[in-house]
Amino acid sequence: MAPRLLQNFNGGRAHIVTANRCAVEALENTLGKLGVSAVYPELRDGRADIDLGALQAERDILFVDGDLDNPVALDTDAASRHPPVPVIGLVGVEAPSRLKHLINLGASAFLRKPVQGGAVYTALFLGINQFLLRGDLRARLDDMNRRRRGRRAVVKAIIARMTEAGSDDDEAYDWLRRESMRSRQTLEDYCEMFLTIRAAPLDKPTHLPLRETGAGRR
């Protein structure tokens, strides 16, 4: 299920990274109407003075001027281009190199300079909700990858269970699934543990300990 849409930005804080305050006057005014405060990080040797580690995805929004040369060293995931906080690009020069820089930062919406007040709500709505959607998709992709990696253990565990219990593959799978739920583990994690314990010396007990607590299934 897609994440819920964020529609009220009250209490947000915008960090506007630009050297051209005149071009973003309407941005600050409109953000004020939307309950979002604005700060202008100082540019020192071309770098914005922002404590990136202190940024919070629930509160902070970065507006980055694409005409500046790499002003923010954001820890953006290269594969998914998912930044730690929503990034909205401020577009001046419409050249591929400038736009590519903003895309690599993970910008999920854009505003042309000089900013028109009427475009700000749409940019915030799009930028923040695309950020949330990308985060959700990345989490789902991570989960799918984890399950893909555990596929081999599941196949081996089914075969082992069929041999051990004399059952067919459906029954073996159902049993493993039931036992994984009982031990509050994912199927893949349970199968890995099942195989590890079976691989232990034969004179040791092979029953599976039930876990009291643990991460639930996603």
Next chain:
Amino acid sequence: MFSTTGPYSVVARSMLNGALLAVAEAAAPHVSAPNVSVEPVIVDPAGDLGAYAGLARDLLQSGVRHVVGCYTSSSRKEVIPFFEKHDALLWYPSHYEGFESSNNVIYTGASPNQHVLPLVEHMLERVGASAFCVGSNYIWAWENTRIFREAMMAQDGRVLAERYVPVGDTEIDQVVEAILDARPDFVFNTLIGTSAYAFFRAFRAACNGRGIDQPKQIPVVSCSLSEPELEEIGEGAVDGHLSSSVYFSSLDTPANRAFTELYRKTFPQGPSTSADAEASYVAMKLLILSLAEAGTDDVEVVKQAVTRQHLLAPQGEVRIDPQTLHAYLTPRIGLSNKQSRFDLLFEAPGPVRPDPYLVQSAPRYAVASRNPALRVVK
């Protein structure tokens, strides 16, 4: 710029009257703005959305810098780009659904926190928790119904269904049948003009036919219903409807008595005063006062001047919020009577700050559908 002909002409004619009344007052010898001479240019887009853009462009190209006008949100959105391009000012005198704040518009009508939210509170407290929504198929109804739905659901209310009909359409029987099948506690109406009048008549008749006391058992509530429209609905279906508004002509204040009396004398053929007529009167008054203070029609100077005005309007004190350029107004709820007027049921203690984006009241996240995310599986 008012559509004094076409599907919503009744309200628009009362709006034009309101604006012209303020012009007439400014021309009187005792007024507070003696250095301002206003010569109105009147245009009628006739409710045709396509006509608004051309008329706005022509007006602004002819040198007009201030336009009082528009009733529907779709027409306002149609003309705003021209006002932004020519750096002119639109004085928009009608309640609307919010989520807009152009720097080239002064909004003197009610924002959603001044009309739909007080109505939701009232209905949930006094009437019931299930609503059926019916509206005209355009931005006002879509967006106002969304705000209504989210406010209802946030407080455990329910919206049973939503139905939309084209602006001007009077084939309303299917909607009436659907409401009677659903049997909500009340109907939330965002129909405008002739569609609304046809609906009120058809719904009352259908209820009478089934022995249902419509005003008591399935009341209809609106954020747009005004006195001239009650007169259009006509005898037999006019009473018992709730309206959330910042102005009713029945308000018993000296300023309103003077306003309604002057209006009646000036426009004996009607239509009656309405919230939108008052908002148009307020818009023109504020424009004239701001022009007088500014000493010029320059848009930036007039915009600065309007935020310094405190107007004792027929509804009470009105002033413009410098941040949003929307008006501080006083929310009220009225119940229509057989004389096509409203009896006051609720009144806020004073003017309420406009919140066009509902940043102070809307939930942070859009309200999810009530369709359960979990279901029983074998």
